[in-house]
Amino acid sequence: MAEKLNVELREEFGKGAARRLRVENRVPAVLYGHGEAPLHLSLPGHETALVARNPNALIQLELADGSSHLALIKEIQRHPLKRSLSHLDLIIVRKGEKVEVDIPVVITGETVAPTIAVVDLQALTLSVDALNVPEQIELSVEGAEDGHQIFAGDISLPGDAELVTDAEILVVAVQTPRVEEEPEDEDAEGVSEEGEDAEGESSEESDEEE
Incomplete structure (x- = not known):
């Protein structure tokens, strides 16, 4: 309307x-x-x-x-x-003519924990009836596991809409987030150890002088 x-x-x-x-x-x-x-x-x-x-x-x-x-x-x-x-x-x-428009992609549902859905493409370009342009394209990732992918050509389009975006383009990928471990502060440990050694040597030299 x-x-x-x-x-x-x-x-x-x-x-x-x-x-x-x-x-x-x-x-x-x-x-x-x-x-x-x-x-x-x-x-x-x-x-x-x-x-x-x-x-x-x-x-x-x-x-x-x-x-x-x-x-x-x-x-x-x-x-x-x-x-x-x-x-x-x-x-x-x-009425009756088609236009090319960019329709936003909206993700629904929950993937299998601890995976997440990563959206690679925010909108699809479609050729649609000028009087019936959809507000958004909903993609469900309910129950999707790590490695699941959705390409532009996999998406069901509303009505007589036609895909203009390259069908081979990745739209959504389900993956497990990487957790990076913090590196150990080896330099700090080395400084501490060197400090202790230096302190010990200094003490020994002092005893010898006495």
């Missing part, structure tokens, strides 16, 4: 105009695709931040003139310190 946002067309451009929008708690954005002229938009800050928590969310953009567009987020720019939204690039999508 698409997330609805009421948006406005932007008539001012440049850094100064974008800064003024952010002060008003709005986010500048550009919508493009399907050979149409880009639309420069102003989005509501709070609502857009909530939608952008899912970078693959389907968005229904409602304009004041009654027109609407379905879109996906192509790129998010954030403030380097505050991490607030600075700008969005949006692409127009239509």
Whole structure:
């Protein structure tokens, strides 16, 4: 289901105009695709931040003139310190078309102790229906033992999604953590022993002098 946002067309451009929008708690954005002229938009800050928590969310953009567009987020720019939204690039999508998106991998279940699941690939690139983009791909490692591996090609994909990522890429590996023993401090022992020897020699020399 698409997330609805009421948006406005932007008539001012440049850094100064974008800064003024952010002060008003709005986010500048550009919508493009399907050979149409880009639309420069102003989005509501709070609502857009909530939608952008899912970078693959389907968005229904409602304009004041009654027109609407379905879109996906192509790129998010954030403030380097505050991490607030600075700008969005949006692409127009239509029913029946496929798009390539990166879907995060989420691990579920527990491996056999003391092993752990190590995620080598954080997301899979899939070709999916633009109106049915999955939020995540769940991989169960319940009961998996040391040496168990899951490659991209082993994963069951939702619906009619197609794998774009190389099927031979390792996604998850189950392994036993290595425990490194602390090396003995031989130098310290040597210094101690040498110190004792030196102390003994000094004592003997003192006795001889007396």
